[in-house]
Amino acid sequence: xxxxxxxxxxxxxxxxxxxxxxxxxxxxxxxxxxxxxxxxxxxxxxxxxxxxxxxxxxxxxxxxxxxxxxxxxxxxxxxxxxxxxxxxxxxxxxxxxxxxxxxxxxxxxxxxxxxxxxxxxxxxxxxxxxxxxxxxxxxxxxxxxxxxxxxxxxxxxxxxxxxxxxxxxxxxxxxxxxxxxxxxxxxxxxxxxxxxxxxxxxxxxxxxxxxxxxxxxxxxxxxxxxxxxxxxxxxxxxxxxxxxxxxxxxxxxxxxxxxx
Amino acid sequence: xxxxxxxxxxxxxxxxxxxxxxxxxxxxxxxxxxxxxxxxxxxxxxxxxxxxxxxxxxxxxxxxxxxxxxxxxxxxxxxxxxxxxxxxxxxxxxxxxxxxxxxxxxxxxxxxxxxxxxxxxxxxxxxxxxxxxxxxxxxxxxxxxxxxxxxxxxxxxxxxxxxxxxxxxxxxxxxxxxxxxxxxxxxxxxxxxxxxxxxxxxxxxxxxxxxxxxxxxxxxxxxxxxxxxxxxxxxxxxxxxxxxxxxxxxxxxxxxxxxxxxxxx
Numbered sequence: 001x002x003x004x005x006x007x008x009x010x011x012x013x014x015x016x017x018x019x020x021x022x023x024x025x026x027x028x029x030x031x032x033x034x035x036x037x038x039x040x041x042x043x044x045x046x047x048x049x050x051x052x053x054x055x056x057x058x059x060x061x062x063x064x065x066x067x068x069x070x071x072x073x074x075x076x077x078x079x080x081x082x083x084x085x086x087x088x089x090x091x092x093x094x095x096x097x098x099x100x101x102x103x104x105x106x107x108x109x110x111x112x113x114x115x116x117x118x119x120x121x122x123x124x125x126x127x128x129x130x131x132x133x134x135x136x137x138x139x140x141x142x143x144x145x146x147x148x149x150x151x152x153x154x155x156x157x158x159x160x161x162x163x164x165x166x167x168x169x170x171x172x173x174x175x176x177x178x179x180x181x182x183x184x185x186x187x188x189x190x191x192x193x194x195x196x197x198x199x200x201x202x203x204x205x206x207x208x209x210x211x212x213x214x215x216x217x218x219x220x221x222x223x224x225x226x227x228x229x230x231x232x233x234x235x236x237x238x239x240x241x242x243x244x245x246x247x248x249x250x251x252x253x254x255x256x257x258x259x260x
Numbered sequence: 261x262x263x264x265x266x267x268x269x270x271x272x273x274x275x276x277x278x279x280x281x282x283x284x285x286x287x288x289x290x291x292x293x294x295x296x297x298x299x300x301x302x303x304x305x306x307x308x309x310x311x312x313x314x315x316x317x318x319x320x321x322x323x324x325x326x327x328x329x330x331x332x333x334x335x336x337x338x339x340x341x342x343x344x345x346x347x348x349x350x351x352x353x354x355x356x357x358x359x360x361x362x363x364x365x366x367x368x369x370x371x372x373x374x375x376x377x378x379x380x381x382x383x384x385x386x387x388x389x390x391x392x393x394x395x396x397x398x399x400x401x402x403x404x405x406x407x408x409x410x411x412x413x414x415x416x417x418x419x420x421x422x423x424x425x426x427x428x429x430x431x432x433x434x435x436x437x438x439x440x441x442x443x444x445x446x447x448x449x450x451x452x453x454x455x456x457x458x459x460x461x462x463x464x465x466x467x468x469x470x471x472x473x474x475x476x477x478x479x480x481x482x483x484x485x486x487x488x489x490x491x492x493x494x495x496x497x498x499x500x501x502x503x504x505x506x507x508x509x510x511x512x513x514x515x516x517x518x519x520x521x522x523x524x525x
Contacts, residue, residue: 002261028261167525174487174522186511211441212513220511223283226261227503235496238525239518244511246441249438 001244002230004029007080009072011063012090014041017140017191019048020218021087021225026052028226031086033076034059055080063117073124076122082132085229086125086219088118088162089140092192093155107154114158118165126173135178138228139166140221141240143186147248152211163240170238179237181228184245188216263506265294269345270505271338273328273388274355275291275310276301280457281407281501282354283310284494288502290319291491294350298341300324320345327357328384340393347399350505351392353406356381356425358459363418374421381425386432393440406433407497408451410520425462426451430516437514446513448504453520454482455492487522 004064008025012018022032026049034049034056036042041042042058049056057079061072075084091114097104118139129135144152145159163182170180187210189203196202207214227233270289275282276299286297287310297314301307304325314321322344326337341348359377360369385406396402409426411417430449437447464470469480482491500519503509518524 040516170522170525171487174489177488179488211438212446212511213442214511216511223508224512227508232503233519235488235519235521236500236517237492237522241512241517243511244507245511246437254517256403 001029002226002232003085006030006084006229007076007082008085008087008229009033009076009083009121009125010087010089011035011061011117013045013087014038016192017185017188017218017221018087018089019045020222021089022046022056023048023052024219024222024226025085025188026050026054026056028230029054030229031055031080032057033072033080034058035063035072035090037062050216057259063088063121066120068115069120070124073121073128077128080204083125083128084134085136085138086121086129087138087140087225087229088121090117091140091158093152096152096155098151099153102154105108110154111158111161114155115161115165122165122169126169126178129173129175129178133177135173135176136229137173137178137180137235138171138225139163139180139182140225141166141182141184143184143242143244143247146184166240167238174237179228179233181233181236181238182240183221183224183228184240184242184244184260185221186210186216186242186247188218188221190218210244214245216243216245261508263292263502264506265289265506266294267395268294268349269296269298269341270294270350270352270411271298271348271388271392272352272354273300274353275299276303276306276459278306278309279494279499280354281452281455281494282352283313284291284498285352285354285501286310286314286321287317288495288498289505290314290317290321292502292506294319296320296322296345298322298324298345298348300326300337302327309398325465329379331387334384334387334391338388342395348392348395349401351389351396351402351404352505353385353388353404354390355384356407358422358462360421361463361465362420366419369419369421375395377421377425378428381422382428382432383398385429389436395446397443402443402445402449403441403505404436404445405501406447406449407450408433408516410449410451410453410518410524413518413524433513433516436490441513446510448509448512448514449498449516450497450504451516451518451520451524452497453492453518454486455494455497455522456492457508460510485523490521492521493518
């Protein structure tokens, strides 16, 4: 058991990577607060957590709203007494447009969803970690932050901001024995792909573009999060872990963009 | 958590040193259920000590001597392991050393040492990997973990061939990962920050032993550069290496993992 007696908050844990992470953490002994804007599905994840014999609590939380995040953290501390692990997984790409057509509102909403949400969760969780001089924060970024396959300027800027925040907080929180790391997922079969989620042919084709020959599963990211949450990584902070199936084939500056 | 090491055969090079990363990795692999851990080193007696420790944990083990800079010795070493265990699933390229002191001005450096440093850390690692690779390809399964170094990202120690050889290991990791990505073979690298191995002895060679006061100052100076407030341990490196050697990371390849206590970000 790598997370015996630990308490974790996983945001965006109703589905996909967050759900797989919550369940894997529970299997390794952690109690998990499952935060999401979809309470029905969050309840389902929490019940999977409880099936592993751990305490699971679903909490409705829009992570872009400071009041809701503050309430989430208070609830978790009231219920579990502490927070050892924070996984900032909430995020997404609900809509996109070329930069010249993107409205300020669209930019703000997507940057808030991916970047401000991470800031707010850290803001409210860190004091509890500082008080106990112990903690692990895992931020979920995106391969698009370092090597975008196409332009989604709001999402990729937000996810790149998450990497900047990771290093900043890692530096600032070292004296408190709080480690902050990021995971950079490559293509993972989740609701991120919207209506194509059930399209096996699409994922088989997409998998062919990945050096390891497949699209990743939520459990691939959960495994990396588990390592970063556990004492196995007690000497690792400020790191980005690429779980990308070997993408990109070359560093960003060496990319060759095919002519249209 | 089950790291899926049941039935696996690992080879750890440079696992003879009784205070080094190789031994810690070999023992952790065995502890996590890896059936067999072959232990190689340039010093057979040391390799045997580690092999005995693996056996005490209930794992199978075989100690083989080879100087990794000599292709014939490497080929014979790998052949010996394959003859006994018929396959190698996991290769941990730990063998390597630092052959020079830090902060020697370039114009006072010995070109012979440059050659020997590359020979050992880069070409030696390539020799072992080259010998193990065909079997992994044939079986469409293989995990390779190279040991790099945090020194590739720190320029305060002057012009050093050691760090250059380890930077070459980073690139070797990425090139090989890409080249073999469709062969079922993953290749990653763990880059340790400062840790208590026999490297310190090389750096201090020929110098009078420090007084207790000097030793205390050296320790404090070192700790002041470590954001997490401590230097690394062989266990830190073994944890990351064994994680990357496991199928938990089956979607991770071509990566360099810094285990540096925040000293490399």
